[in-house]
Amino acid sequence: MSQITRPPEDTPVLAAPVRVSEASGRGRSISRFKQRLTPYGFLTPTGVLLVILMVTPIIMVISYSLLDGVITNKNPAFVGFENYAEVLTNPVFFDAVRNTLVFTVSSVVVHFAIGLAFALMLNSPLLGDRIKGLFRVLYILPWLFTVAIVAVLWRLLLSPNGVVNYLLGAFGVTDGQTEWLASTSTALAAVTFINIWSGYPFFMISLLAGLQGIPRELYEAARVDGAGAFKQFRHVTLPQLRPIIISMALLDFIWTTQQFALIWMTTGGGPIAATEVLSTFTYKLAFTRYDFSVASAAAVLVLLMSMVLAFFYVRHQKARD
Amino acid sequence: MTAVVERPAVTDGTTSRTPPKNTGKKVALLAALTLGALFAGLPVLWMLASSFKRNSEIFAFPPRLITPGFSFDAYTTILTDPTKLRFFLNSYVVALSVTVLSLVVAVLAAYAFSRYEFWGKKTINVVVVSVQAVPPITLLIPYFGLMVTLRLYNTYQGLILTYMVFTLPYAIIMMTGYFNTLPKELDEAVKVDGAGPMTALWRILVPISVPGLVSVGVYTFMIAWNEFLFALTLTRTEDMRTVPIGIQLLMGQHSYEWNEMMAMSILGCIPVLLLFLFFQRYFIGGMTAGAVKL
Incomplete structure (x- = not known):
């Protein structure tokens, strides 16, 4: 039945030629x-x-x-790579690159870890379909909320007087006074955590579908060869999921580097550039400082970095096809 | 459909068999699942609970799920405020238009990719795939100028066209994959009777592609419904703002009306929640196929 609505795994993205009558x-x-x-x-x-x-x-x-004073100035002058020089000598730009990397790599790794753990649990043969269906809906919940909503919700939860601090204080984990989003030492970790919470379901669902697509015979064969649970996971499950994992990780990487709304609405890139990422950095240059030329140079640099990622992504897809 | 829902569970390697004595394992698994559900669900529960509180009770100490001031006041306030209702109207108009237009345009392109061999096909395919990786922030600055020039700044049309650029590549790839699974004899048969390719497409292929169209449509709707950056930049007046921006505007006001923000968040997620509940299997299948095959 799955064949009716979903392209089978081995169909190339664009099909082989079909001759017209x-x-x-x-x-x-x-x-x-x-x-x-x-x-x-x-x-x-x-x-x-x-x-x-x-x-x-x-x-x-x-x-x-390549121009100076675009949009704001009627006759912008050609300045060559000066705007690029300005971006590349701005220390905040490198903070933004570093923060974007930390934010993205941590998000993708944890999305994968949580997504895989939840998918394995939801696929366990020990439980009935009903109960798994219930948990699946619960686990997908964070994904149903738009980023703006996620941001507002976590500002409420992580507020100094919020419920997260209350619980951590009550269990004696912290003193219950942490300003999660307003302190330079915790802000980046906090926004990363929020992004992890809102983004893992996408990974989970793909991995779940992947798990369900692994032929049973493979496990049976492994069992006949005397492989235990761990060995089956290591030698059957993981290799079978590999293409999905790589696709998802690359996609997630591309999307997470583009994240803007979550950071804009929780910390605005602050405090003191502690959570500044490339998108907020560029946005501020353009729409807070109205320096559209320098912002464009930053935007082109971001584009170049994304193209490198896209190259790997397209190459991976091609290899799979 | 790749209904995750309906597929029989396949052993995943964590358990080698289902021996009679697995109660212990089952309990451990249920405990782990419950922990995970708390991680996923508690914040959402808190959102719901907060939307029924008085604003003065939001940070009450110790925190309580249900407070003495429990009421629907926050919802009443939002649903009787024409400015806020307008946010919802705008979001619906934009998201529904993007969905319908993207589907129509994508179906046409997908038909060409699926049923024809033509010069430049591979290049165009690579362009469509890689366009998805262009960061929105790169397009934002020129869009600002472009939309002003095209007189589309602060209009529905401006937002709709912008979102289509982001939804189309995915929709085209998905629909091409879908058409590829349908035997070409179907449309060949109509053509033998003298009908053109348009007839073959709209009369034959499209009607049997409803599941694919639904999953792409749902996905497209979500992208448009959730978009923030361009909605923020390409609209100016309050009557053109969408729900995500509306939520931010609530946050920007002098005092935080947390209960109203939470109520608006709940109202804002209802369309997506309904889509999810009604089309769960399309949703998951479509999304997964997209993620896997993009």
């Missing part, structure tokens, strides 16, 4: 010509949209980055 008789060449043009016709709306709203803005941002 040959036109017969008169007007054959005209009809052929028309047929050749047909696919382009189907692609026109997408093409127009991507050219106007993807290609054009990328060209625009690159040219902005």
